[in-house]
Amino acid sequence: MTRRSCSLTFLIVAISAFGMPGLLNAQSSPKQVNVYIDSVMAADTNEGTDPRLGPMDQKLRGLFGFSTYSLIGHNEGETDCGKMIAFTLPGGKILHVQPRAIDGDMIAMEIVLFDGTRPMMTTDLKLKNNGTLIVGGPRYEQGMMIISIGASTGGSPPIQAQATPAEATNR
Amino acid sequence: MRTPGRQDGDEAELIERSRKGDSAAFGVLVERYQRRVVGVALAVVHNQDDAIELAQETFVRAYENLSKFESRSSFSTWLYRIAANLAIDFWRREGRHVVLRGEDAEIEISKLPTTTGDSFKEVSRSELSARLKQALEELTPEHRAVILLREVEGMSYDEISDVLQCPRGTVMSRLHYARTHLRTILKDVAGS
Amino acid sequence: MMLGAFEDSELEPNEMQEVAFHLARCESCTGILADYSTLGRDLRSITAEPSLAGFSSAVIARVDRLPMPVFTRIARALRRQLDSVGAGLAWGGAAVAVAVVTIILMTPYAEHFANRAPQSTVLAKAEPNPAAATNPVVDAAANEPTMADNDSHADISRLESENRSVAVWSEPRRDTTVIWLPDQP
Numbered sequence: 001m002t003r004r005s006c007s008l009t010f011l012i013v014a015i016s017a018f019g020m021p022g023l024l025n026a027q028s029s030p031k032q033v034n035v036y037i038d039s040v041m042a043a044d045t046n047e048g049t050d051p052r053l054g055p056m057d058q059k060l061r062g063l064f065g066f067s068t069y070s071l072i073g074h075n076e077g078e079t080d081c082g083k084m085i086a087f088t089l090p091g092g093k094i095l096h097v098q099p100r101a102i103d104g105d106m107i108a109m110e111i112v113l114f115d116g117t118r119p120m121m122t123t124d125l126k127l128k129n130n131g132t133l134i135v136g137g138p139r140y141e142q143g144m145m146i147i148s149i150g151a152s153t154g155g156s157p158p159i160q161a162q163a164t165p166a167e168a169t170n171r
Numbered sequence: 172m173r174t175p176g177r178q179d180g181d182e183a184e185l186i187e188r189s190r191k192g193d194s195a196a197f198g199v200l201v202e203r204y205q206r207r208v209v210g211v212a213l214a215v216v217h218n219q220d221d222a223i224e225l226a227q228e229t230f231v232r233a234y235e236n237l238s239k240f241e242s243r244s245s246f247s248t249w250l251y252r253i254a255a256n257l258a259i260d261f262w263r264r265e266g267r268h269v270v271l272r273g274e275d276a277e278i279e280i281s282k283l284p285t286t287t288g289d290s291f292k293e294v295s296r297s298e299l300s301a302r303l304k305q306a307l308e309e310l311t312p313e314h315r316a317v318i319l320l321r322e323v324e325g326m327s328y329d330e331i332s333d334v335l336q337c338p339r340g341t342v343m344s345r346l347h348y349a350r351t352h353l354r355t356i357l358k359d360v361a362g363s
Numbered sequence: 364m365m366l367g368a369f370e371d372s373e374l375e376p377n378e379m380q381e382v383a384f385h386l387a388r389c390e391s392c393t394g395i396l397a398d399y400s401t402l403g404r405d406l407r408s409i410t411a412e413p414s415l416a417g418f419s420s421a422v423i424a425r426v427d428r429l430p431m432p433v434f435t436r437i438a439r440a441l442r443r444q445l446d447s448v449g450a451g452l453a454w455g456g457a458a459v460a461v462a463v464v465t466i467i468l469m470t471p472y473a474e475h476f477a478n479r480a481p482q483s484t485v486l487a488k489a490e491p492n493p494a495a496a497t498n499p500v501v502d503a504a505a506n507e508p509t510m511a512d513n514d515s516h517a518d519i520s521r522l523e524s525e526n527r528s529v530a531v532w533s534e535p536r537r538d539t540t541v542i543w544l545p546d547q548p
Contacts (some may be wrong), residue, residue, distance in 0.1 A: 059537050062537060121523075121524040124521040125520060127517050131517060134542070136544070138544060
C-alpha cells in the first residue's frame, strides 16, 4: 500500500468515525408536528362546567376569572415542518399554523388568526413540545372566545378537551 | 418555476465550472436568469437604473459566493434572495420614508364607500399611472416587493416566501395590506 | 386577505369553496375582487421591462476584474508544495486537520455550543403579569412563584395585531402562554 493511499484511508476513516453520530442525529430528527385546537366560549353566566373540557377546565379556571367555560369546537391535524395547516373555527375564525423547525424541545411556528378575511393576529414563536398557546379575547355570543393551540412532535398530546371523535373536525 | 432542489444536469455543470473560475460558464447562467433578477430588484426599488445596477451586483456577489451555494436548493431562488436582500438594503440606505403607516391605512379603508371596478375606467390612463406609481413609492420595500413579485413576476406565495425569507402568512398579510392601500388610492383618484 | 388569496388561487380547496360560496352572495366582495384584478393589470402595464442589452457582458467584465480569492491562492500554493515536499506528508497533515475539524463540528460538543448561542432575538418573552388588560382576568400570577429566567416555554419573536391593547403572559406551571386580543370598542 502506498503512502498516499494510507493517508487517504486514514482520512476517510476519521471522517466516518466522527461524522456518523452527527449524520444519525440529523436523520432521526422528527419533522412532523401534531396540532390540537380547542375553541372554548368563556362567559360570566354561572352555567357550570362543560364535561367535555376534562382537565382543560381546571387550567382555564386557573388562568381566567370566568364562571362558565363551554367547548364549542375541537380540531386536530398533523403537518410537516414548512407546511401550513388551516383550521376553520367557530365564529367565522380561521387559524393557520405553519411549523417551521424543531429546535430541541421547542417547535418554531407561525400562527395567523383570521376573522373572516381580516387578519387579527400574526405571531412567530417557539412553543415547547406539548406546550400550549392560548389566544383569546374576541367576543363570541354572550361571552368571549378562547382558542387553545397545542403542538407536539409525537407521543402524548398536550392537555386538551376530551372531545368525542364525532366532534373532532379534521382538516 | 422549477421545484426547489432539482437542477438540470447542465445547470449543475455550469455552476461547477463557474466555481472553478470559468467566467464563460457563469455568463450562460447570467443570460438565463438576468430578466428575473432584474425583476426582483425592480419590485423593491422601483427604479430601472438602480434595479439594473443591483442586478449586476447580485450576479457578482453570487459568483464570489458560489462555494457557499448548496446544490440541494434551487440556484434561481438563491439568486433572487441575494437580489432581494441587496435591493432592500439599498432602499433603506437611499429610499424615502414611508408616508402611510398600517393604522392610518386601516382607518382610511373603513371610510371607503363600496363601489365596483367600473369606476377605474372613468379615470384617464396617464393620471392613473402616475398616481399608481406614486402609491407604490409610498409602500415599504417589503410591501412593494410582495405585490410586484406577485402581480408582475407572477411568483407564487411559496416562491415569494422563499425569496424574501419570510413566512407565507406574512406574504399574505403584506399582499393584503398593499392591495388595500393601492385600491384606496385608486378609489380616491376615481372619486376626484 | 382571503379574497386576494382566492384571486391568486393560493387557498386550500375547502377555503376556495367557502370563498366562492360567499362571493355568490356578496356583491361588495365581488366588487373588491374585480378591483384586485384591475389593479394587477394596471401594475403590469406601468412596470416596463428594462432593456438588458449588454447586461451579461457587463457582469462578466466585473467578474473578470475580481481579485483572486485568498483561498484560491492558498490552494494553488499548496499544490506547488505538494509536488515538491511529497504527497504522503501533505495528505497526512490534511487528514489530521480535517479529523480535528470534524470532531468539533459533528460531535455533541457542537450541539452544546450551538444551543448556547442565541438563535433568534426574543422580542417578547411572556411574563407572568399581563402588560395591559381590560378584561376580567384573575391575577393568579400574583400568587405564583416568580418565573425563572430560563423556564419560559414559549418565546414569541414577533407579534403583529391590529388591536391597540394586546396582553401577553405566561403560566409556566400550566405550560401555557396567553395572548389576549380584546375586541376594540
